[in-house]
Amino acid sequence: MPSSRTLVLLGIGHTNAEVVRRWIKRPIADTRLVCISKFPFATYSGMLPGTLSRQFEPTEMQIDLRALTKRAGAELILDEVTELDPATRTLHFAKRDALPFDVLSVGVGSMPAGWRDHRSPALVPIKPMQTFPSRLEERLGDGAGPKRCVIVGGGVAGVEVALCLDAGLAKRGLAERGQPQSYSITILTSGPQIADGMTNRSRRKLREILRARGIEVRTDYRVKEVDERSVGNGQDEPIAADVIIWATGAAAPPVLGRLGLATDERGFLALNPRLQSTDAEPIFAVGDCGTILQHPAPKAGVFAVRQAPVLWHNLRAALGAETAYQTYRPQSGFMKILNTGHGKALLEYKGHSAHARWCWWLKCWIDKRFVAKYQFRE
Numbered sequence: 001m002p003s004s005r006t007l008v009l010l011g012i013g014h015t016n017a018e019v020v021r022r023w024i025k026r027p028i029a030d031t032r033l034v035c036i037s038k039f040p041f042a043t044y045s046g047m048l049p050g051t052l053s054r055q056f057e058p059t060e061m062q063i064d065l066r067a068l069t070k071r072a073g074a075e076l077i078l079d080e081v082t083e084l085d086p087a088t089r090t091l092h093f094a095k096r097d098a099l100p101f102d103v104l105s106v107g108v109g110s111m112p113a114g115w116r117d118h119r120s121p122a123l124v125p126i127k128p129m130q131t132f133p134s135r136l137e138e139r140l141g142d143g144a145g146p147k148r149c150v151i152v153g154g155g156v157a158g159v160e161v162a163l164c165l166d167a168g169l170a171k172r173g174l175a176e177r178g179q180p181q182s183y184s185i186t187i188l189t190s191g192p193q194i195a196d197g198m199t200n201r202s203r204r205k206l207r208e209i210l211r212a213r214g215i216e217v218r219t220d221y222r223v224k225e226v227d228e229r230s231v232g233n234g235q236d237e238p239i240a241a242d243v244i245i246w247a248t249g250a251a252a253p254p255v256l257g258r259l260g261l262a263t264d265e266r267g268f269l270a271l272n273p274r275l276q277s278t279d280a281e282p283i284f285a286v287g288d289c290g291t292i293l294q295h296p297a298p299k300a301g302v303f304a305v306r307q308a309p310v311l312w313h314n315l316r317a318a319l320g321a322e323t324a325y326q327t328y329r330p331q332s333g334f335m336k337i338l339n340t341g342h343g344k345a346l347l348e349y350k351g352h353s354a355h356a357r358w359c360w361w362l363k364c365w366i367d368k369r370f371v372a373k374y375q376f377r378e
């Protein structure tokens, strides 16, 4: 007998993927599960820098959504939503029939801020992460010539990307031609310091590591001009660049503007602590794409992961499988571990900071264990 209700997950990132995993063991009665994704696989950002340093193959950070949804008995739609009608609870697509739903969970993540203002073949935005390794590889070419790489964005992600790219380019030259490749890496960041959100101690350590590796950092540098071979701030001499990796802070992805739901001042969906849209009870949002108005938190994967049990419970409540809703409150601090690329990582927790091999082993263990939970074979 066909199910009488439909639960739709739009975007299968950290939180919605966990809903699919839990569905495998405990599906909600009389409910059809439909997943919508732009790509047939999801990527785990914690391992992305490790692919740049050639510590992981890109496939190791991927979750095969066809296999995951098949295991859950869910339907997978690989398409883009064009519009949402909250009144009739319907999602619209450009070229396929509209999809009515009873309950919806939006988890489409975020995009780096500002890159859409520029056009250049050298520009390689960090998202979508699914295509980032191949776009970067295309731009790096065969590795024969010198490569001047610029990372726009000196947040934690930009710094980790710079360090891992450095390690990867060093290995690449040796592997391909038996000699080191000629390259340079520069981090440009609009703020006064790198790795905002980390302690002074960690930032000092990162500065030392960057200096030792010959990675230049320019603070208070807001990129305003990008062309085929350079970036500029509109004041100083432009900086030559063959590859421009855009890894600025999180901005709202354009699809959120098409949903017609209440947003915060940055365009992320406005939520209550039950993770519901402040506009529409049966619509939930999780991870980077939502902001809980009462408890705004940084856009980081750890929050998306911690939201998963609450989301799962509340989706069940919305479909009558639980009697009461739960609320989510982000934790105030969390462990940060940055891969520095040569078999070490920098770990910061509760004010302590260490740069050591054991930190990399810990990160590797956490990341591999996390992603393995979702990796099924078709």
Ligand SMILES: Cc1cc2nc3c(=O)[nH]c(=O)nc-3n(C[C@H](O)[C@H](O)[C@H](O)COP(=O)(O)OP(=O)(O)OC[C@H]3O[C@@H](n4cnc5c(N)ncnc54)[C@H](O)[C@@H]3O)c2cc1C
Binding pocket: 010, 011, 012, 013, 014, 015, 016, 036, 037, 038, 039, 041, 042, 043, 045, 046, 048, 049, 079, 080, 081, 107, 108, 109, 110, 126, 128, 130, 157, 158, 161, 247, 253, 255, 286, 287, 288, 289, 299, 300, 301, 302, 303, 304, 337
């Ligand atoms: C290089 C890098 C390293 C990072 N490392 C860490 C880390 O170590 N720890 C940490 O806590 N945070 C880290 N972050 C931040 C972390 O990636 C994000 O906070 C996290 O991915 C948010 O999870 P999410 O589920 O909201 O979004 P995502 O993981 O981005 O998932 C969203 C999914 O939705 C899909 N999607 C997007 N638009 C649509 C659409 N229109 N229709 C359908 N599907 C769509 C996307 O393809 C994606 O698969 C890192 C970020 C970067 C850039």
